[in-house]
Amino acid sequence: MEKESPNGPKPNSAWFAKKLAHWQDRLGLGGWLIGHKIVRGKKIYDEERKITTLGRVTHHYPSAQAVIEFMRPDDLEVEDWIFNYSAKYETIYEVALVHELLHLLFVPIVDLDWSEGMKADEERIVETVARVLVLGRVGN
Numbered sequence: 446m447e448k449e450s451p452n453g454p455k456p457n458s459a460w461f462a463k464k465l466a467h468w469q470d471r472l473g474l475g476g477w478l479i480g481h482k483i484v485r486g487k488k489i490y491d492e493e494r495k496i497t498t499l500g501r502v503t504h505h506y507p508s509a510q511a512v513i514e515f516m517r518p519d520d521l522e523v524e525d526w527i528f529n530y531s532a533k534y535e536t537i538y539e540v541a542l543v544h545e546l547l548h549l550l551f552v553p554i555v556d557l558d559w560s561e562g563m564k565a566d567e568e569r570i571v572e573t574v575a576r577v578l579v580l581g582r583v584g585n
């Protein structure tokens with residue numbers, strides 16, 4: 446199926462703050478101080494993986510502080526998003542938000558020396574769980 450443009454309202458900063466508080470609580474991440482930023486699409490380019498991502502989390506584990514950057518919804522292009530059906534902007538970004546929070550949940554057991562294969566496994570697991578939590582299913 447060909448990808449269609451996302452539809453529905455575009456999430457703004459207030460929407461991200463509300464969803465962040467909701468999912469931070471649901472995932473038991475209340476001990477973290479987590480901020481968010483909305484950034485231009487090109488700023489969120491992942492040099493290592495050669496892809497533009499919807500979200501990216503940076504953290505400092507000892508102080509339990511993190512910032513999640515989201516690609517500005519206006520910069521989202523059809524090829525950037527992962528669903529192959531017409532999806533709402535809010536759904537796409539809620540999965541991205543939960544995905545980044547799950548990375549935080551895994552921080553205590555993730556090793557920086559992991560092989561590329563193990564990093565890819567973490568990505569797959571995080572995305573699977575994010576989809577099940579938000580969409581109630583893994584596939585499209």
Ligand SMILES: [Zn+2]
Nearest residue numbers: 544548568571
């Ligand atoms: Zn990820």
